[in-house]
Amino acid sequence: MSMEPAVARAAALQGAGRYEESKAELAPHLAEQPDDEFAWQVLAVAHEKLGEYELAERAAAEMLRLTPGHVGGLILLSRVLLCLGRRSEARAAAEEAVHRSPGVWTSHYALSEVLVAYAAAPPADHERAYEAALEAVRLAPQEADTHMALCFTAVRTQRQDVAKRALVEWLRLDPSNQTAQAMYTDAMADAPAVTASQAADMYSEGLAGAPQSAMLRRGLDHATYRLLRGTRWLALGCLAAAGVMIDLFPTAKHPTLRELPVPLGNRLWVLVVMAAIWGFGALLRYQRMRTGVRLNIRSLVRRGRWARIVVGQAVCTVLCALLISQIPWTDRSVPTVLFWAGLAVPLSTMVYDRRKTG
Template sequence: MDRFLQESAELARQAIRLGPEEVFPCEVAWLIADMGGNRTVADEMDRAILRLAPNHRQALARQTRKAAAAPGVKAAEAATLYADALAAAPDSAPMQQGLDDASYRLLRGVRWLAVLCVGLAAAGLDLFASDGHPQRALPLPVGQRLWDLVPMAAVWAVGALLRYRRLRRGVRYHLRSLINRRRWPRIVLGQAAWAMFCALLLTQIPWTDRAVPQIIFWAGLVPTAATIWFDRRKRT
């Protein structure tokens, strides 16, 4: 098999030399490299194919998936890569699925913001006693309760609003489309809304004891935090 692949690869290279503007020899060379597990040559052929045919669906999908899955690539960057690929090949199902996945990753990050706000609300009430630090007297003054909204507003402004405005317009439209089309994105937003509702209850009601706020804290934190670890691949 190795000898057969070597001979086939040599014939493919010769065909590329004879027809440097033809896409088919590069496709054959990619197939041979893929069968032989030679990722370096396969990537080289993909790039050669895209130089000759920028809208080549298979090569574009492979290169986009590789770039989006590279270490350190964030959800917003992956979504932008898939959106660019869809602009070149709008009927590509793999690119549509990749954009759905990247957009869902963006939405999943919203729940972390809500969980952080629940933690800030608990810290503002001193829900849990610590050694050597007396807890705040309850109920908190109105000014303190209003001030507790400031860090939560900053979290959402920086973590969600600013990031959303920096997204490509096509990615923003796709986020709204994904929410309308799929169930789990709506579940994610519902969980974030529930956690934020609990955070607002903790900060804005003049509690006189900490028993009920502790229940609200766990009710806002546990359902949201528990599903964060189990729904990474949920898309439907």
């Protein structure tokens, strides 16, 4: 059956992303020919793309009334019902599409999409979604969407190796897909051997290509937070240097503590050591980072409560180290209190703040 000129024009407008104009083109045609199922299908797609899901459902239902069991209409109805939160009806429509056309990959893809949409769904549903995605890949291995479905369902069913292979294939077939790019970057940055600095650079580079990706932004924030956590170790290094300079604790090798106050030259030398610790451990690394990472460090400190906490802990520990090393103490009691205070402040949260995200 040939497509009416008005419907063809509406479909062409949709191809250009002009969905409102497509609807305007279809309105007089459907008023004259309300039994044109193709027109209802095109109208349903226009409503769906504009987020008018209730209107899209009515148009898809009208199409199915005119052509009962139309697989394309069932798949479209399944997508729209899923967007409306009517999961059981969406599943029924997708299963009907699979039943009517088991050899069409879009039917299995639609069923997989419905079953994997809810993380709290029963494990059996996720397994069924995985099987449907596998069948879609078998029927259409050249389609990027089938590998996308397999990737999502493999993640849901804890098949990480399958998910990685599917992601690589998905990205090969659709290299410009921002979701695939974001997931690939996240997978690479989350590898065990990747440092916080490397991960931050990866996420920043990924955001350059997909600036709207919430996944990459969360990943960059987490990597930045890991970098900020590392500053506490630099601060503890400064505290250790100050403690060694003033001989706070006797050892078997040096049981006799030096006389106080410590000479000015020793105190100034500790400042050089502290400057080297921060210069090589923080400043040099900071200058080598991508501009996006440096900007995110400042941003996260402004908006992240835990980011401010770890920076404050590092500052507090360094301040204790400076007080210990730069004041000409004549007694070790106050420096000892300062040392334990500088040690306790960062250690008080190190045990559990690793899971925080900034």
